Amino acid sequence: MAAPTSATWRIVLASGNPGKLAELSALLAPLGCQVQAQGEFHLAEAEEPHPTFIENALAKARHASFHTGLPALADDSGLCVEALGGLPGVRSARFAPQVEGPRAEQDAANNRLLLQQMEGQTLRLARFVSIMVALRHAADPEPLIVRGELIGQIGHAAQGQGGFGYDPLFVLADGRTLAQCDAQEKNRISHRGQALQTLLPLLRTHWGWMAASSERPQGWAIPTPTLPTSGEGVISPPPRRGGGRDGDGPAFP
Numbered sequence: 223m224a225a226p227t228s229a230t231w232r233i234v235l236a237s238g239n240p241g242k243l244a245e246l247s248a249l250l251a252p253l254g255c256q257v258q259a260q261g262e263f264h265l266a267e268a269e270e271p272h273p274t275f276i277e278n279a280l281a282k283a284r285h286a287s288f289h290t291g292l293p294a295l296a297d298d299s300g301l302c303v304e305a306l307g308g309l310p311g312v313r314s315a316r317f318a319p320q321v322e323g324p325r326a327e328q329d330a331a332n333n334r335l336l337l338q339q340m341e342g343q344t345l346r347l348a349r350f351v352s353i354m355v356a357l358r359h360a361a362d363p364e365p366l367i368v369r370g371e372l373i374g375q376i377g378h379a380a381q382g383q384g385g386f387g388y389d390p391l392f393v394l395a396d397g398r399t400l401a402q403c404d405a406q407e408k409n410r411i412s413h414r415g416q417a418l419q420t421l422l423p424l425l426r427t428h429w430g431w432m433a434a435s436s437e438r439p440q441g442w443a444i445p446t447p448t449l450p451t452s453g454e455g456v457i458s459p460p461p462r463r464g465g466g467r468d469g470d471g472p473a474f475p
């Protein structure tokens with residue numbers, strides 16, 4: 223039986239954040255699979271009541287997979303500021319009291335509150351953290367779980383127009399903010415970019431999804447993997463071949 227081709231692989235992105243969706247779609251392009259946002263299925267956003275990124279990412283992925291019947295990918299991410307004991311953390315999207323209207327206005331309110339809380343702080347170290355969860359189906363007992371992070375400093379004023387959220391306040395080692403990077407550069411260095419870089423080879427080995435080498439972004443190595451035995455990575459035994467829903471290989475339930 224022929225293995226399914228990449229065109230038959232489908233995955234739903236369990237996010238309603240347009241900035242994230244654009245970044246994730248670009249990062250997944252090398253897989254050549256069909257990527258659909260949960261909004262295309264008119265799904266309401268999942269509840270995110272948990273105190274950790276990993277629990278919220280699992281909840282979002284399960285919700286999207288359950289309601290679409292497709293494999294799902296979720297990212298739960300946020301900004302963890304050292305001087306604030308890791309806040310806003312899982313509350314990054316809702317740090318300031320809720321603002322009605324476009325998401326950009328909530329982002330602006332979050333940034334104002336962050337600057338206010340950082341007044342007089344000399345320790346300005348911060349990390350963007352992304353935990354990503356990929357599920358083959360809603361009851362998948364072997365989620366692929368990866369992590370990425372980006373270290374920087376909280377600036378004293380917003381700079382730059384790119385990205386979203388706290389990007390204009392997040393200062394990189396070279397003095398630019400993340401909002402002063404173009405989309406490709408942000409994806410190369412960001413927490414989500416790092417997490418996806420770890421996830422892609424796992425999709426190949428654990429789900430049998432293969433990235434065409436000619437389509438991989440330059441500098442991205444997709445090595446012949448060995449299963450991690452400890453640390454962040456995967457909670458997963460050796461590969462189960464097939465994957466995808468529409469191919470002629472074995473489909474997951």
Ligand SMILES: O=c1[nH]c(=O)c2ncn([C@@H]3O[C@H](COP(=O)(O)OP(=O)(O)OP(=O)(O)O)[C@@H](O)[C@H]3O)c2[nH]1
Nearest residue numbers: 237238239297298299300301314315386387388389
């Ligand atoms: O400046 C930023 N650059 C980034 O690259 C970034 N990544 C995450 N964040 C912040 O963390 C929240 C995620 O919360 P989050 O994972 O719950 O996502 P979300 O609620 O925005 O959408 P969804 O994916 O849950 O539907 C976001 O809203 C942002 O405030 C970022 N800010």
Ligand SMILES: [Mg+2]
Nearest residue numbers: 239267270315
């Ligand atoms: Mg959210």
